[in-house]
Amino acid sequence: MIKTSSLQWLIAAVVLGLFLAAPLILPNNMTQLADLMVFILIALSWDMLGGQMGYNSFGNILFFGVGMYLVASIQVWAGGFTLAVYNAAEGGNLSSFAVDTPTFIASLVIGLAIVAVLNFLLGLIVGSQLLKMRGHYFAIGTLGLGVAAGEFASTMHILGAGSGMNFIQPPRTLELMPLLYFIGLFVVAVFFILLRWLYSTRFGFVMNAIRDNEDKAEAMGLPTAEVKAFAWAIAAFFAAIAGGIYGSAKNFIDPTEVAFSAPTIGVWMLLMTLIGGKGTIWGPIIGAVVFQLFKEFFWTFLFGWQRVALGLLIVIIVVFFPGGVMGGFDRARRALGFGKTGAEANP
Amino acid sequence: MSDGEIMLDVSGVSKNFGGVIANEDISLTVRKGEIVGLIGPNGSGKSTLFGSICGYHPIDKGSIKYRGTETKKMRTAHIARLGMVRTFQQTHVYGEMDCVRNMLISRPVRDGGVRSLLHRPNPDDLTRAEELLEFVGLASKQHLLAGSLSFGQQKLLEFAMALMNEPELLLLDEPTAGINPTLINGLIDRLKQANERFGVTLFVIEHNMRVMMNLAKEIHVLAAGRLIASGKPADIQNNPKVIAAYLGGH
Amino acid sequence: MGNISLLTDFAPVINLELIANGLLVGAIFGLIAYGMAMVWGVMNIINVAQGAFVILGGYVAFFFTEGMLRLMPGSPQILWIVISMAVAAFAMGLFALFVFKLVIERVLDRDLFVSLLATFGIELVMQQGMNQVFTAEERVLDAQLQTFVFLNNMLNIPGSRALGALLGVLAAVMIVILVRYSRFGRAMRATSQNARAARIMGIDTKKVYAMTFALNGAICGVAGSIVAFVYIIHPFQGLIYTLRSFVIVILAGVGNIPGVIFAAFGLGVYENYAGFVLGPEFQNGMVFIIVPIALLVRAAIMRRKRQYLK
Numbered sequence: 001m002i003k004t005s006s007l008q009w010l011i012a013a014v015v016l017g018l019f020l021a022a023p024l025i026l027p028n029n030m031t032q033l034a035d036l037m038v039f040i041l042i043a044l045s046w047d048m049l050g051g052q053m054g055y056n057s058f059g060n061i062l063f064f065g066v067g068m069y070l071v072a073s074i075q076v077w078a079g080g081f082t083l084a085v086y087n088a089a090e091g092g093n094l095s096s097f098a099v100d101t102p103t104f105i106a107s108l109v110i111g112l113a114i115v116a117v118l119n120f121l122l123g124l125i126v127g128s129q130l131l132k133m134r135g136h137y138f139a140i141g142t143l144g145l146g147v148a149a150g151e152f153a154s155t156m157h158i159l160g161a162g163s164g165m166n167f168i169q170p171p172r173t174l175e176l177m178p179l180l181y182f183i184g185l186f187v188v189a190v191f192f193i194l195l196r197w198l199y200s201t202r203f204g205f206v207m208n209a210i211r212d213n214e215d216k217a218e219a220m221g222l223p224t225a226e227v228k229a230f231a232w233a234i235a236a237f238f239a240a241i242a243g244g245i246y247g248s249a250k251n252f253i254d255p256t257e258v259a260f261s262a263p264t265i266g267v268w269m270l271l272m273t274l275i276g277g278k279g280t281i282w283g284p285i286i287g288a289v290v291f292q293l294f295k296e297f298f299w300t301f302l303f304g305w306q307r308v309a310l311g312l313l314i315v316i317i318v319v320f321f322p323g324g325v326m327g328g329f330d331r332a333r334r335a336l337g338f339g340k341t342g343a344e345a346n347p
Numbered sequence: 348m349s350d351g352e353i354m355l356d357v358s359g360v361s362k363n364f365g366g367v368i369a370n371e372d373i374s375l376t377v378r379k380g381e382i383v384g385l386i387g388p389n390g391s392g393k394s395t396l397f398g399s400i401c402g403y404h405p406i407d408k409g410s411i412k413y414r415g416t417e418t419k420k421m422r423t424a425h426i427a428r429l430g431m432v433r434t435f436q437q438t439h440v441y442g443e444m445d446c447v448r449n450m451l452i453s454r455p456v457r458d459g460g461v462r463s464l465l466h467r468p469n470p471d472d473l474t475r476a477e478e479l480l481e482f483v484g485l486a487s488k489q490h491l492l493a494g495s496l497s498f499g500q501q502k503l504l505e506f507a508m509a510l511m512n513e514p515e516l517l518l519l520d521e522p523t524a525g526i527n528p529t530l531i532n533g534l535i536d537r538l539k540q541a542n543e544r545f546g547v548t549l550f551v552i553e554h555n556m557r558v559m560m561n562l563a564k565e566i567h568v569l570a571a572g573r574l575i576a577s578g579k580p581a582d583i584q585n586n587p588k589v590i591a592a593y594l595g596g597h
Numbered sequence: 598m599g600n601i602s603l604l605t606d607f608a609p610v611i612n613l614e615l616i617a618n619g620l621l622v623g624a625i626f627g628l629i630a631y632g633m634a635m636v637w638g639v640m641n642i643i644n645v646a647q648g649a650f651v652i653l654g655g656y657v658a659f660f661f662t663e664g665m666l667r668l669m670p671g672s673p674q675i676l677w678i679v680i681s682m683a684v685a686a687f688a689m690g691l692f693a694l695f696v697f698k699l700v701i702e703r704v705l706d707r708d709l710f711v712s713l714l715a716t717f718g719i720e721l722v723m724q725q726g727m728n729q730v731f732t733a734e735e736r737v738l739d740a741q742l743q744t745f746v747f748l749n750n751m752l753n754i755p756g757s758r759a760l761g762a763l764l765g766v767l768a769a770v771m772i773v774i775l776v777r778y779s780r781f782g783r784a785m786r787a788t789s790q791n792a793r794a795a796r797i798m799g800i801d802t803k804k805v806y807a808m809t810f811a812l813n814g815a816i817c818g819v820a821g822s823i824v825a826f827v828y829i830i831h832p833f834q835g836l837i838y839t840l841r842s843f844v845i846v847i848l849a850g851v852g853n854i855p856g857v858i859f860a861a862f863g864l865g866v867y868e869n870y871a872g873f874v875l876g877p878e879f880q881n882g883m884v885f886i887i888v889p890i891a892l893l894v895r896a897a898i899m900r901r902k903r904q905y906l907k
Binding site (some may be wrong): 056058129130132133135136137139140141142143144145147148150151152154155162263267270274304305307308310311312313314315318319322 | 709721723836876887893900
Binding site (some may be wrong): 198200201202203205206208209211212213215217218219220221223224227230 | 401422423424425427428432433439440441442443444448451452453454455456459460461463464465466467468508512
C-alpha cells in the first residue's frame with residue numbers, strides 16, 4: 001500500500017545532491033535556480049491546500065506578497081533607517097542606504113523567519129474565516145482577497161505606493177544569488193521532510209478525507225475546521241518565505257506585478273502543481289522544474305507573447321492533461337500492470 | 348424493554364423546510380443496549396429525523412438530549428465526538444482512498460484539537476481496521492479504492508467505518524437497502540453482533556419489514572411527519588393505524 | 598476621509614450625485630452579471646473571462662466606430678456608437694461560440710474547479726493577447742453628449758452615463774423577453790433545471806449550451822460597447838468586471854433576477870461611495886475585497902441553517 005519508503009528517500013537524496021551541485025554545473029543560471037527554489041516552495045505550499053485538501057486557492061499570493069514587503073522592511077529597519085525616509089528617496093539615492101554584509105545577511109535570514117511566523121498567524125486568522133466556504137466560492141473569494149491586497153498595497157505610501165519599493169542594495173562583495181539559492185534549497189529540504197512526515201500522520205489523512213468527502217469527515221467527528229486552518233497556516237508560512245526570497249532576488253517590489261500578482265505568480269503556483277500532478281509530493285517539485293523550463297523557453301523565444309503562451313498552457317493542461325506528470329506515470333504504471341487500482345495519493 | 352440508561356431523548360421535535368412539515372412533535376427514547384427501529388412510508392420524515400438528531404440542520408421546536416446533554420445546538424462533528432454516529436442512505440465513503448485508509452481515518456476522535464492528529468497511525472488501529480473489515484466481509488477488498496466498490500460493498504464499508512469510530516449510539520439509515528438479498532441475513536447477524544458483542548446501541552431506519560421485525564425490539568412508526576405508533580414488533584404489525592399509513596391513508 | 602464630512606455637512610446633495618451615478622453604472626454591471634448568471638445557471642460554468650469578453654467587445658466597438666468616422670467624417674458619433682453595439686454583440690457572440698467549441702465544451706462535465714481554471718486560462722490569454730495586439734493605451738469613445746446639470750450645478754449627470762444605462766436596461770429587457778417567451782429561452786430554462794430531463798424531452802442540450810454561451814458573448818459585446826463610451830477600454834480592466842459580476846451573482850443567488858438588479862445597483866452605488874470617500878485609488882481594491890466579504894456574509898447567513906454555499 002505504501003510506496004517503498006527507502007526508495008523515495010534515495011530518490012530525494014539524489015535530487016538533493018543534484019541541486020547542491022547545480023551552482024557548479026550551471027553557474028550562469030543562479031537567478032533561475034533561485035527562482036526555481038521559490039517556485040518549488042510555492043507549488044508545494046499550494047498543493048497542501050489544493051491537491052491534498054481539495055481547497056483550490058487563488059489567493060495564496062497574499063502571503064507571498066506580505067512576506068516580500070515585510071522582509072524588505074525588516075532589512076531597511078535593520079540598517080537603522082525608517083521606511084518613510086527610505087521610500088521617499090528617489091532611485092539613484094538608494095545607494096546611500098547601505099548596510100554591511102553581516103547585517104544584510106542576518107537581517108535577511110532573521111527577516112525570513114519572522115515573516116514566516118507572522119504569516120502563519122495570518123493564515124490562521126484568514127483561514128478561520130475563508131475556509132468556511134467551499135469549492136469555487138472559496139476559490140473566487142480568495143482571488144478577490146489576493147487581488148485586493150495588491151490594490152491596497154498600491155495605496156500605501158509608506159510602502160512606496162504604486163511605484164513599489166526596493167530591497168536594500170546588497171553589499172558589493174556579496175554574491176546574492178547563490179546565497180538566496182542555498183537559503184531556498186535549505187527551506188525546500190525542510191519543507192519536503194516536513195510534508196513527508198505530515199502526510200503520513202493522521203493529520204494528513206484528515207486532509208485527504210476533507211478533500212474526498214468533507215461532510216463524511218465532519219459526520220465522523222473529525223475536527224475539519226481546525227485542520228483546514230492549520231494546513232493553510234503552514235502553507236502561508238512557506239509561501240511567505242518564498243515571497244521574501246523572490247523579492248530579494250528581484251530586488252524591486254511592484255505591488256501588483258511582483259508582490260500580489262494573482263494573474264502571474266498566483267496562477268503559476270497552481271499551474272506548476274497541475275503540470276506535475278496535484279496531491280502528490282513529487283508532483284509540485286516536478287511541475288516547478290518543468291514550468292521553469294517552459295517559462296525560460298517562452299520568455300526567451302516568445303517575448304511579448306510569453307504570458308499568452310502561459311495562459312494557453314493552462315488551458316491545454318487543464319483540458320487535456322489534468323493529472324499532470326505524476327498522473328501520466330500512474331497511467332503508465334497501471335498499463336504495465338504494476339500498482340494498485342487507482343492513484344496513490346501519498347508516498 | 349431494558350431499563351438501561353436513556354441514550355437518546357427526543358422530545359417534541361418539529362422541523363419544517365420552507366413550509367413543508369417534515370417532522371411534527373416527535374418524541375421517543377432509545378435506551379442503552381437496545382435495538383430500536385424507525386419505519387414509515389416514503390417521505391414520512393425518517394431521514395429528516397436522523398438529520399435533526401445528528402445536527403445536520405437546526406430544529407424548529409423541541410429538544411434532543413444525548414445521555415442527558417442537550418445537543419440541538421451542537422455541530423455534527425461535536426455530536427459525533429460525543430458518541431452518536433450516523434450512516435447514510437446514499438453511501439458516504441472516501442472514494443479516492445483504499446478501504447484500509449477509510450477505516451484508519453474513522454478512528455475515534457475524542458477531542459477537537461489538531462495536536463492529537465500529529466501522529467502516525469498506530470499499529471493497533473491497523474489491526475482493528477483489518478478485524479472490522481473481516482467482520483463485515485470486506486477483507487479481500489481491503490486494498491481496493493472505496494470508490495471502486497459496488498453500492499452494497501460501500502454500505503458494508505460504511506458500516507465498518509462507523510464501528511471503527513466506536514460509537515455508543517449508531518443511527519443506521521436503511522443499512523440493507525441495495526445489498527444483495529442473499530447477503531442480508533449475514534448483515535442482520537452482524538448488526539446483532541455489533542449490538543451484543545460491541546455493546547453498540549442501534550437506532551435503525553428500515554424499509555425491509557422482515558429485517559426490521561427480526562432485528563428490533565421496539566419500533567416507532569412515522570407517517571406524514573408524525574409519530575403514529577410505538578411498540579413491540581408484533582403489536583406494530585397489527586396496528587390498524589400503521590396498516591392504513593402504508594396502504595396510503597394519507 | 599475628510600470627504601465624509603463633505604457628504605454629511607457641507608454638501609449633502611453630493612449624495613444624490615453619487616447615488617444617481619452609482620445607479621447608472623450599476624445598470625451596466627447588472628447586464629454583465631446577468632450574462633454570467635445565465636451561463637452559470639444553464640451549464641454550471643463560472644466564466645472568469647467574462648470581463649475579458651466585455652473588454653474585447655469594447656475594442657470591437659471602438660475600432661468600428663473610429664473606422665466609420667474615418668470613412669465618413671462629420672457623421673454623428675452617437676449613431677455609430679449605437680450601431681457598434683450591434684456589431685460588437687454579433688462579433689462577440691461568434692467569438693464566444695468559437696471559445697465554446699474549442700475549450701468550454703470539453704470541460705462541461707468535469708468538476709467546477711477544472712472549468713474555473715479553464716476560463717481563467719482563457720482570461721489570461723485574452724488579457725495578455727489584447728495587451729500585445731492593442732497595446733496598453735486606454736481607448737475611449739466620446740459620445741459627445743452634454744452633462745445634465747441639476748440643482749444649481751450641484752448634481753451632474755454625464756449624458757454618456759445616462760445613455761449607457763438606458764441602452765443597458767434596454768438590452769437587458771430584450772434578453773429577458775427572449776429568455777422568457779422564446780422557444781430557445783424555454784429550452785435554456787429546462788436545461789438549467791434538469792439537463793437529463795431536458796434531453797429526454799428531446800431538447801438538444803449541446804446546442805442549448807453553445808447558444809447560451811454565445812448569447813452571453815453577445816451580452817458582453819453590448820456591455821463592452823457601452824463601457825467604451827462610459828468608462829475606458831484597457832486590456833487589464835477585464836478582471837474587475839468579472840469580479841463585480843461574481844459579487845452581484847453570489848449576493849443575489851444564481852437564479853434570482855430581481856436580486857441581480859438590486860445587487861448590481863447596490864454595487865454601483867457602493868463603488869462610487871468608496872471611490873469618493875477613500876479616494877479613487879482605493880476604488881478597485883474596495884471592489885475586490887467585497888468578494889470575500891460578501892461570500893462570508895452569505896455563508897454566515899446560510900450557516901444558521903447549517904448549510905453552505907454550493
